[in-house]
Amino acid sequence: MSVQIQMSKGSVRYAFKESKKNLEEHKQQESLIYLYFSYGAERLKYSVGYKSCFANWDFKKQRIKNISSLINKDKVNQDLKHFEDSILSRYQKLYMDYGDGVTNEMIKKELDIIVRKKHLVESDKEIVLSFIDVCNKFIDDKGTSIAPVTKRVYKQAITILEKYEKKKQISLSFEAIDMPFYNSFKAFLEKENYSLNTIGKHIKTIKSFMNYAFVEGYTASVKHQSRDFKVEKEITTEIYLSDAEIKVLHNKDLSKTPVLEHARDVFLIGCYTGQRVSDYNSLSKDDIVTKGEIQYFKFVQQKNRKRGRVVMCPITKEIREIMDKRYGGVPPPSIPEQHINEHIKTIGLDLQWTESIKCEQTKGGKLVTEMIPKYKLLKSHTARRSFCTNMYLRKMPIFDIMLFSGHTTEKEFYRYIRIKEEERAQHIVDSGYFNV
Template sequence: MNAVIERSKGKVRFAFKDSIKSLEQNKKKLSLIYLHFTFGKDKFKYSSGYKSCFDDWDFKKQRIKIKNSILNKDEVNTHLNDLEQFIYDEYRNLSQEYDNVPKHLLKYALDVKTNKIKAHNTKDKSTMAFFDVINEFLEIKEGEVSKITLKSYKQTKKRLEEYQKHYNETLMFQFIDMSFYNKFNRFMEANNYSLNTIGKHIKTTKTFLNYALIEGYSDNQRFKSDDFKIKKETTTEIYLTDDEIQQMHELDLSKYPDLEHARDVFLIGCYTGQRISDYNGLKPEDIVSIDGYKCFKIRQKKNRKYSRTVHCPITKEIEEIMSKRYNGNPPKKIIEQDLNENIKQVGQMLEWNDLIKCEFTKGGVFQTEMIVKYDLIKSHTARRSFCTNKYKAGMSIFDIMLFSGHTTEKEFYKYIRIKNQERASHIIKSGFFNV
C-alpha cells in the first residue's frame, strides 16, 4: 500500500493571557485571547485583539459561548476561525519555501491581515527586498564616498547576510526592532567582534534603515529609539612623540628597501597629518607653490561629495626624504597592509619595547592585555601623532583641524591621545589664566 507523508501543518489553540486559576477566582475578569500555534519544535503566539472572561469562554471548543447575552459572540468566533484558518494556510505556503518557517514571517502576515501594519509596498513601484534597497544605496554611494567608506558599508551588508543565514530569517524593514538589535549584537559577539566593530556595523545598519525610510521603502522608525544605540569605547591608541619621529627619520634602512619605503611613506603622514588614503601615493603633480613655499595640494578622499582641499607644507624632513631617495618626488604608493607590517618592524628595530596596557571589549567580554609599543604602530598612528604633537606644541585647534579634517573640537579631543595634565598644561600656556 502506497502512502504520502505530508508536512505537518502545525496545531492551533486559543487561550487567555491570564492563568485559568486566576480567572476562575474572578470569573467576570476580562482577559486577552491569544492564538497559540505550535509547529515542530517551535511555538508562536499572537493576540486576537479580543477579550473574554471565564464565564463566557467554552474551554473545550476554545470559542465564545453561544449566549444571548453576548451580543458580538458571532463576530468574535468568526474572527478566531479566520485567524486559525489563515495561520494554517500561511504556514503551509511558507513551509514550501523554508524547512524551518521563521516566526517573524508568520507575525508579519498576521499583522497585515489584522491591519496592524500595511503590506510592505510603500512605494508606487514594486516592493523592493531588504538587500535590494541596500544594493541601491551602495550604487548611489559609489563614487560619492571614499573607497574605504564604501568598503565599510559592504562589510556591514555581509554581516547582515550572515545573520540572516544563521537565524534562517528573511530580513524585512518592518521587523527591524529591539529584538533584531539584540540578536544582531549577540550574533557579532559570538563571532568575537570587538565592541567598536559591532558599533560600526550598527551605525551603518542605521544608515541603511534611514535611507529606506527617506526613500519610502519603509515606514519603520523603531531604529531611531535611544535604546537602538551605537555602542563604542575609547580604545588604547598610541602616538609617536617628535623625538621618536626624529629617531625613525634618522634610522638607516638602506639595506632594507621595503622597510625604508614603508618608513618614508609613514613619515610623510606624520608630517602632513593626513589619513593614509591621502598621504599614501602622493604624486609630483600634487606639489604646488604658495608664496614661495612648496606644499602638497591634497583633496581629502574620506567623503568625495563634501571633501575639501588642503595645502600641507613640504617640511625640510619631507624634502630630505624625497631628494635622497625619490629624485625629488614623493614615495610611490604602498599597500596599506604592507605598510602596517613593515612599520611595526621598524619600531622593533628602534627597540620601542615598552609594554602598553590595552583595554577593550571583544566577544562581549572586557579584556586587558599588555602589548609591546611597536606592535601598536599602524598607518593611522601617523595622523594621530601629527595632531597630538601640534596640540602639545601650542598650535591652535582651529589651525590643526585645517589640515586634519576634523569638523568639530569634540571629535578632535576624542581623537588625540594626551593625558589630562598635558591638556591642562596646554590650556594654561594658551594665556587664559593669569599665571
C-alpha cells in the same frame, strides 16, 4: 497687464502590456499594467508591477473594478493613485529645476523611487527587493561619491548581516529591523567576539541602510530610529609617536631593506602632514604647488570630497629630504595600506619600541585588559594621530590643526588626540590662562 507663467504639465494613463484586442478575446488572461507618462512631446512607459485582466479592469476609470471577489482591489487602486499623484508632483518639481531639460532618465529615476518600494518586475515575474538587496543598491547608488574605505565598511556590514541570516535561518525584512533584532544581532556579534566599537560600526551602517530605504520609499518603518537602537562606542587605547621618536624613525638606515624603507617614508609623510592614509598615501607630483617661496601639497581630502575641502600642506624640510633623497623630488609611490601596517611594526620592533602599553576594550561583551608592546600598536593611522597630538603639545591653535586634519569640531578633535591628562593640564597652564 499681468501675465501668469504656466507650469508644464505631465499626464498619466494606465494600459496593459498586451493589446486590448487580444485581452478582450481572452478575458481572464492576466497582463502587466504599465504607467504611461507624457510630458511635452516625450512619453515614458513604466511597469508598476501589478497584473490584471480584461474582465477585472475598468478601462474608463483605469482602475481595478469593484468586484467583491478581488480581495486586494482597494490596495492596488490606492497604489495606482499614489503612483499617479506622486509622479505628477515630482515632475512639477523637476520642471521647476530643469525646465525643458527634463529627460526620460530623470522621470524613470523618480518612478523607481515611487514604485520600487512595492516591487520591481523582471521578465514578467514579480520580484520583491529584500533588505539585503536594498543594502547592496545603497552601495551601488553611492558609487564613487564615497571613499573606498567607507565602501569596504558597508560591504563588511552586509557580509555580517548575511552571516546572521544564515545562523538564524531567516531572511531579514525592513520591518524586522527593530529592537528585538538589535538585541539579537548585538548578542550574535558578541558571541563572535567582536569589539564594542566594531559592533557599533555595524549598527551605524545598518541605520544608514534603513535611512536610505526610508527616504527612497522601500519602507515606512522607522523602528531603527528608536533611542535604544543606539550606536555604542568607547575610547580605546591608541598611541602616537613623539617628535623625538619620529626623528629616530626618520634617521633609521633602512637602505638594505627597500620595502621597509618605502613603507617608512610613506608613513613619515603622514606624520608631517596630518592626513588620513587615503590622502598621504596617494600624493603625487601633480599635488605640488608653489606659493611665494614655499611649496605645498594641494589636494581635496577624499573623506571630504563631497564638500570639496581643499587642503594646503606645507612641504617641510623633512618631507623634501625624503622626496629628494629617494624619489626624484616627488612623493613616494602609493603602497597597500596593509603593507604600511605590517612594515611599520617590523621597524618599530627593530627600534626596540617594546614598552608595554595597557590596552582595555570591550570584546565579546566583556572588558578585556591586555599589555601590548608599543610597536604592535603602530599602524597607518598612527601617523595622523601623531601629527595632531604633537602640534597640540607645541601649542598650535586647535583651529589651525583642524585645518590640516579635517576634524570638524573641537570635541571630535579632543576625542581623537591621545595625550595624558597631566600633559593636557600642563598645556592649558602654559597657554597663560592661570596666574602661576
